[in-house]
Amino acid sequence: MEGASPATFRPTNQQVLGHGLYLGVLGAVASVTVGVIAALFWSGPPGWIWPMLVLGPLLTGAAVGAVAGRRTGVEVGECGIRTSSVFEEGVAPWHRVVDLRAERRGSRNVVSVYLDSGVSVQLHAPYSGGLFAADPQFEFKVFTLSHLWRSHRFGGLPG
Structure with missing residues (x-):
């Protein structure tokens, strides 16, 4: 990559x-x-x-x-998953991420990243919920995140 x-x-x-x-x-x-x-x-x-x-x-x-x-989001790159919001920023390097999955939290579907320390981090985006929180491309975004994680975890992106 x-x-x-x-x-x-x-x-x-x-x-x-x-x-x-x-x-x-x-x-x-x-x-x-x-x-x-x-x-x-x-x-x-x-x-x-x-x-x-x-x-x-x-x-x-x-x-x-x-x-x-516009300030809230997630950037996925070579280094790992970088989250940013108005109040906080964080980075989860690829070598620390052991699982990435969509979960139901309250009335929303969110993406959670599980780290090797046992900590679970809820990403600020993508998410989907009812009414204004609905994201019709949520499943596609989760698939993309999962593909990027698996590609880094198990051996690079396909050519």
Whole structure:
């Protein structure tokens, strides 16, 4: 695999949108709750503020989700499997990977990498779930990851 470009897996646009909307809804619920509490103890905020309390966090959450989604991913190359997200990065060298498989975790199908130390690492992508988390190419991506791992583990990529 000398000089070959690494395979990269990132959340789909639909997954990024779903994550952003999730963050936005949480923010909107928090801001409306603060607005209701403020209205109970002090004079109520003006009427135009309520749509802002909902739309502001929704749009902010969508933007944060888009940025975070583009930063999250997995890069598979000569050295091994490199994961990256907003908060952490890690590398699992090929010689430490003893198994790679798709598993059900909660409501999602995820890819887990098992290392020789007994540690299981859940990859940030690919994954598949319901509604916005669905990835129609999940099985193909798992097959590709498995093929790359087996090729490195058992003797190079075919010519």
